[in-house]
Amino acid sequence: MSIELNGVTKKYGKEKALNNVTLHFESGKIYGLLGPNGSGKSTTLKLITGLVYPNSGTVSVLQEKVTRRISKHVAYLTELDMFYDSFTGGKMIDFYDSQFPDFDREKAFQLLQEMELSADKKIKQLSKGNRGRLKLVLTLARDVPVVLLDEPFSGLDPMVRDSIVKSLLAYINFEKQTVIIATHEIDEIEPIMDEVVAIYNGDIIGHKNVETLREEQGLSVLDWFKSTMANKRKEV
Ligand SMILES: Nc1ncnc2c1ncn2[C@@H]1O[C@H](COP(=O)(O)OP(=O)(O)OP(=O)(O)O)[C@@H](O)[C@H]1O
Numbered sequence: 001m002s003i004e005l006n007g008v009t010k011k012y013g014k015e016k017a018l019n020n021v022t023l024h025f026e027s028g029k030i031y032g033l034l035g036p037n038g039s040g041k042s043t044t045l046k047l048i049t050g051l052v053y054p055n056s057g058t059v060s061v062l063q064e065k066v067t068r069r070i071s072k073h074v075a076y077l078t079e080l081d082m083f084y085d086s087f088t089g090g091k092m093i094d095f096y097d098s099q100f101p102d103f104d105r106e107k108a109f110q111l112l113q114e115m116e117l118s119a120d121k122k123i124k125q126l127s128k129g130n131r132g133r134l135k136l137v138l139t140l141a142r143d144v145p146v147v148l149l150d151e152p153f154s155g156l157d158p159m160v161r162d163s164i165v166k167s168l169l170a171y172i173n174f175e176k177q178t179v180i181i182a183t184h185e186i187d188e189i190e191p192i193m194d195e196v197v198a199i200y201n202g203d204i205i206g207h208k209n210v211e212t213l214r215e216e217q218g219l220s221v222l223d224w225f226k227s228t229m230a231n232k233r234k235e236v
Helices: 041-049 089-099 105-114 128-140 158-171 210-217 221-235
Strands: 003-012 015-025 030-034 056-061 074-077 146-150 178-183 195-200 203-209
Touching: 003 041, 015 041, 015 056, 015 203, 030 041, 030 221, 041 056, 041 074, 041 146, 041 178, 074 128, 089 105, 089 128, 105 128, 105 158, 128 146, 128 158, 195 210, 195 221, 203 210, 203 221, 210 221
Parallel strands: 030 178, 030 195, 074 146, 146 178
Antiparallel strands: 003 015, 003 056, 195 203
């Protein structure tokens, strides 16, 4: 297993964001972490990157408990902007190159070109879609075993979403990397997910292999997710 959460509870003050969650992620797979707003998706990713720590339970990456040391091997695309406005795309690449020993500069410029981004344009002049693309360039250019993408499609138009999905498939190393995509927009990642995890109110309410779901139950991820959510809401 490349990532393991065992009995993890995370609270912010009195509020529980994750409730005794056990989840294992294998290497070489793309996982969709799906759930409505506030369900605990970002918290799960932050625990894996060591940005927050559990109140109880353990989180490990590559068999090592998550600390600053192991989190160096995790590339994390946050929902927030990760740029300096006065930098150009090229300068951001230089900056990442100086910060991360695993950063592949050549790959970054290749991705930049593929996403039709200019290396010379200042970040503040970029459209929201192009900022989103640049975030992905910087994240995917890292040669790391774990890649976490938090809402990589938010605010982007369908064409950009499509190009992002294509570059994900082209640039992920399926031999070595584990990818987790947290999103509430299922359509986009439906074709590329190997496994899907549904989360609601801090609880894991379902975890399925996507192929099995399609072959044995004849369900799309979207159908499965909707019925899993509906059943859960009935219980509450
Ligand atoms: N820093 C924080 N302080 C207090 N409460 C927080 C904090 N971060 C998250 N929460 C709460 O924890 C719960 C889970 O939030 P989280 O951001 O993990 O959900 P999410 O599924 O990523 O949601 P979204 O899709 O809106 O980003 C929510 O109830 C949220 O309000």
